[in-house]
Amino acid sequence: MCDRKYAILGTGALGGFYGAKLQKAGLDVHFLLRSDYEHVSQYGLLIESKEGDFTLSQVNAYQYVEKMPQCDVVVVALKTTQNYLLPELLPPIVKDGGVVLVLQNGLGIEEEIAQIVGNVSIISGLCFLCSNKVGQGHIRHLDYGLITLGEYVPGYHSVGITDRMQQIADDFSSAGIAIELAEDLLLARWKKLVWNIPYNGLSVILNATTDELMADVYTCRLVEQLMFEVAAGANSYGRNIPDSFIQKMLDYTLKMKPYRTSMKIDYDACRPLEVEAIFGNPLRKARAAGINLLQISCIYDQLKFLDTKNQRQY
Template identity: 70%
Template sequence: MESYPDRHNCHSERSYAMLGTGALGGYYGGCLQKAGLDVHFLLRSDYNHVSQSGLVIESTDGDFTLSQVNAYQDVKDMPRCDVVAIALKTTQNHLLPDLLLPVLKDDGVVLVLQNGLGIEDAVAEIVGSHRVIGGMCFVCANKVAPGHIRHLDYKAISLGEYTADYHPAGITARMRQIATDFESAGIPIDLSEDLLLARWQKLVWNIPYNGLSVILNARTDELMANASTRALVEELMAEVVAGAARFDRHISSSFVQNMLDRTAKMKPYKTSMKIDYDLQRPLEVEAIVGSPLRLAEAAGTNLPQIRTLYRQLKFLDRKNQG
């Protein structure tokens, strides 16, 4: 295992704040620091451990340790940064009005690395729509202990500029700059001209696998190995495609097949929603399932399988919390 206490290699002058240092923020932030970028981590329960011992990243690309990281418990103690990445679960988004402004430079941008649909709207209300970029993370990673992240598979991020009406915004210079930073850290980046399309594409995976993993108490490999559950996955994916089409966002059958093929080849994986359920944390039901369901149904598209999934998850989440 290699140790990287100091910045090196990367010549970017952009600074990054990771709001949330769980699997997502710990992995991506750790990779950025290892590549030499100036990264600042907001933590809660893990603060004492990480401030003293740093971060450990176990990865299929090679394990490494960051013996020293810039760790904080309060955004008021953090420097203002060029890019503020939201790596919190959407169930914590009520905290964002207090978290974002103290750490964001006047000309900075917020990178929303969260699952779901419509989540950029709330961020834009806080910082302005011209300062928001959406990020869809295709990564298998879990936090296995305080300050200890295990990266299992995949790691790419799709970036898209936010606009108030979700009209395609094209590929901007700041998207390319952020992409360069992540690529210097070994993270493949896809630049999307259409954030809304990219969000619906991510839901093709997130709705069936996150939802069914909780309802059926199953890993991704178990869902794919059984003919009945694989058929159910495909039916849910078809409804996501139908929902996207209602907003003139067309997802090809080859994209859907690629999601199925990649998941079938994936190492056995417990989804983030299943981990949250097992730990009795609130589930991201509204952002991942409820929001796209309501938008599609309000536009006149019937999604009966997703509606059933949503109601089952709401029941299990409330029972699990209560």
């Protein structure tokens, strides 16, 4: 068993699930919690999963980052709307020469983190996971769970499969978490947007679950059109997303259990939406490369209106 120490920033549907799996496999994991701190400190974490339910009765739980040990790998599993906290959270706990593992959606996240911490490696994991937090310290895993890992370098040049990526992949694999290694992080991020942009956006605007979007001929067609527009954005940066990948995402979603996306859950709870990371940043990147993504721009404008209205009501 490795002696790498992991920190989880954001013990929710994603960070809580993967962190719990890592601890269950015997790794040294430390969890930062806010509202769930007292409950998890007393009762631990409960994971309901299609792969088997389990409870971690004792976890290393912390309410304040200053009380956490320095760790070899710091997993950022916060919503990107909370990234303004990272200058406070990251420097105290990531070891010099350690790894920041970013498990967040969107584009351009790594550039922001590189400005906060130096002398660390930044690796991103694109998570294809259906999981919800349903109560304090209680996470329900519905489907999938694959993580695609890629390493960041300035300019998003392809660096291939590095030793650091392989070490983390081995840790996650030992915990029963499916892993793919990507030689090109920027391509992997655009490919994740092929799913995130249509389903997250339309689920909020149309008040629909994934199965409802796929069951209607008009929304299904719109989903596909948005996917091809994401591919056009990727192509503006020299990254090719084949038609077969788009069909694969459509097929996956057809087989998926009915799912309320994370953005829809946030919207229903009147929490800020990850509009900028998932929609705004790709739009700006594409425009900088001379491409206008008109349908995605339309979705972005609607989400900005709904998000602002939702926050005012709250």
